[in-house]
């Protein structure tokens with residue numbers, strides 16, 4: 001078997017049913033992804049709407065209308081203030097994900113999720129009524145705070161309440177709702193762009209209040225995860241909750257393991273300091289590299305800038321938004337493939353297949369764009385066959401991402417952290433994701449302008465590198481209960497040297513008192 005594909009010899013098989021309570025909790029919690037997705041999808045379309053540019057970014061607008069078809073198309077959207085509009089949100093999300101770690105640990109996952117929904121809804125209202133650039137940026141900062149809270153707490157919550165056999169599929173509902181958010185946003189942009197009087201962008205931006213409220217109100221009906229209740233010393237409540245979500249009375253075996261992990265977690269005074277210790281090196285490596293690599297696939301270039309990119313390639317306004325719509329439908333549908341297969345074929349298989357698919361498409365896009373635009377960026381008239389190749393290659397690329405790095409980018413980190421560092425590690429994952437989402441959003445238009453078609457070569461090289469990393473170093477976590485995850489590191493040829501036997505007598509002693 002390939003390095004890292006070592007089967008884990010966990011003999012645990014906790015009893016329990018797949019209950020409606022779990023399904024409901026997963027649907028509501030996963031709707032936290034809607035707010036993130038909505039925002040990811042809305043900004044690209046809004047920044048390609050002329051009335052929006054005229055009002056807030058008149059310089060960009062003037063530059064855009066003065067560009068002739070014979071000019072360098074790679075550079076016509078290169079404006080750092082405009083990209084700051086898109087990316088300011090991710091900086092705010094980065095900051096709030098750090099604070100969110102304390103709240104998820106101290107007050108629980110549910111409260112953190114509710115904060116997220118509320119802040120997001122406020123941000124949306126301010127953006128919808130924005131009268132000047134300041135209001136616009138302030139609204140986006142609030143949206144960012146909301147997203148930071150949601151992204152920090154939702155994946156953890158999902159992984160904690162899911163029965164371990166379905167953890168992959170249920171956790172992926174988060175990414176599924178991100179893609180639905182992107183799709184809804186693109187659909188809305190498609191229609192609001194046509195609204196007379198140029199106020200469509202207000203509906204697009206203000207419409208974010210809907211997913212924000214859905215998430216906030218839905219969370220009212222959730223109970224916290226047993227792990228989170230134990231973390232706050234609510235033993236009886238935790239056991240009761242576990243019985244309800246598993247649909248059986250005797251949950252002793254699973255509860256014993258949860259309580260054991262929770263007691264071990266309480267010995268850790270400072271998770272932020274502890275996470276740096278050698279024994280957590282494998283987890284820390286993946287907490288940082290998985291979200292970083294997810295962004296280095298280049299996916300967000302298409303998510304944020306699909307309309308801009310299509311426009312740069314000479315597609316008309318309408319055609320650009322339409323192509324963005326098509327790509328987001330592909331994104332959602334391919335995520336379903338992942339949900340259906342992840343617990344059967346495992347994480348590694350999907351990562352590697354997705355990587356291969358993305359690489360091939362990036363090569364096709366590079367060749368076709370280079371052959372038509374060259375390095376001068378003036379394409380002349382674009383033939384239909386060219387547009388077709390680019391759109392198909394983009395769709396196949398997006399499908400490759402959507403069943404691999406998209407959902408796995410959240411699933412894998414959230415399931416490999418032991419409870420004592422789970423909140424802190426998840427904050428790191430969200431923060432890295434946000435930093436690089438920000439970086440890609442901020443530098444993309446400049447990269448396109450300078451690297452031209454080489455931009456796609458850059459991302460293709462990244463995809464090769466990150467696939468090798470997965471092949472060599474990621475252990476398979478399919479079917480391993482979350483509290484048994486230590487075994488996968490122990491059985492891995494490289495990571496085993498970092499594993500320390502945790503069963504200290506202190507923990508065991510405390511445990512006997514609880515159970």
Ligand SMILES: OC[C@H]1O[C@](O)(CO)[C@@H](O)[C@@H]1O
Pocket residue numbers: 040175178179182294299300303331405406407409410437
């Ligand atoms: O579906 C695509 C979206 O998914 C994410 O990678 C989050 O998991 C975003 O960064 C991207 O815009």
